[in-house]
Amino acid sequence: MTPFDYHRPETLAEAFRIAGAIPGARYVAGGTDMMVRIRSGRERPGALISLGRIDTLSRIELGSVTQIGARTTIGQVLEHPELTAAYPLLALAARPFASVQVRNLATVGGNVCNASPAADMAPVLLALDARVEIEGPQGTREVPLDAFFKGPGQTDLAPREVLTSIVLEPPRPEARSCFLRRSRVGMDIALTSVAVHFQLAGNRLTRPRVAAGAVAPCPLRLRAVENLLEGRAVDAALLDEAARLAEGEIAPITDIRASASYRRRLTSTLVRRAITAACEESR
């Protein structure tokens, strides 16, 4: 493994200073992806800047908005009963995330910043209308998560900027949600994942959100499906139409894990099942 220098700043200001001073320096949180990429030679950072000592990055706050510090591990999400009670979708994605060992290291912010098309937390965060708070030497800004992803491994982050927290709206009343993920074996990367989130007014869906992972260059919201579902009561014909629209909104690839056509059919099936399951979810 190519040796690298390792910095552990205690403040963001110090992190920005180091990032500005060392060409090719990279921020690192849990390291579960970065260390693998360095070991394989795909990444040769000028230095690593650990975010592990910046305490403000690991707080979780529930209030008028909910803030999940970017440095929060997947395991810490699962160990936060108020958070998972308020947003059951977070637990649905966090529970099957990799392995216990990886969940204890990998962070929510790291999973988002890696911008893997298959990132397990991305579909549920998209379905929750998540925004990301970004801090850089020039100040702080907030971006909707679906505008943050720019392509595989590419994000809206400018050099030196750090994703500091995930911002969620307060939990919605009468919210229903479901997350379905398929992979060949448990620890494998998702072939396809689908998250849905909506409110029920009587039997009608309001503010539907439908998001999918591993079926396009970025995790994405299926807006045609969302528009179709708005204000409608679910019946067989609506599910058929939702499944059909979902196939048209994605651009899956064929790789060693699955063919594009398989992913397409899997996505439409998961969309159908996730909407059905969320409607039947009892509160």
Place this chain on the structure above:
Amino acid sequence: MNVECTLEVNGSSTTLQVAPSARLIDVLREDLGLTGTKEGCGNGECGSCTVLLDGRPVNACLLVALEVEGRAVTTIEGLLGPGGKLSHVQQAFVETGGIQCGFCTPGMIMSATALLEATPAPSDAEIRDALVGNLCRCTGYAQIIESVRAAAELIGPGSGGETPR
């Protein structure tokens, strides 16, 4: 250039000089001589290098040693009681045949120890989930799961589990 690093391993504190990019697995095995922790894949997939960090299982191959300064690391060596007495989990793996070649065993035992600490009477599904990040290429999974069940019985209800030091 090496830098100073103070690690808290199995209850004792050691200060040593490490390369900034040295991984925890490297320092445990090469500098501290704690070769019970194995490196299998080096990519966080196989779990052979599992150690406990503040009581929670992590992959020592994915951690930069400097990152764990000030946090408690427990390795398989740290599970032994006075006089080299095996822990209940270790004893259960020996008696139930949870070991074949033995390479994955320290990682399995660390994961199982953390599971039983948090969940003293786990279901089979909970045992499987706790071990999803530990691969055994002898494929002795049935005996491994039985060993964890046996360990839960050895520890018994209300004993407060096995606190790793």
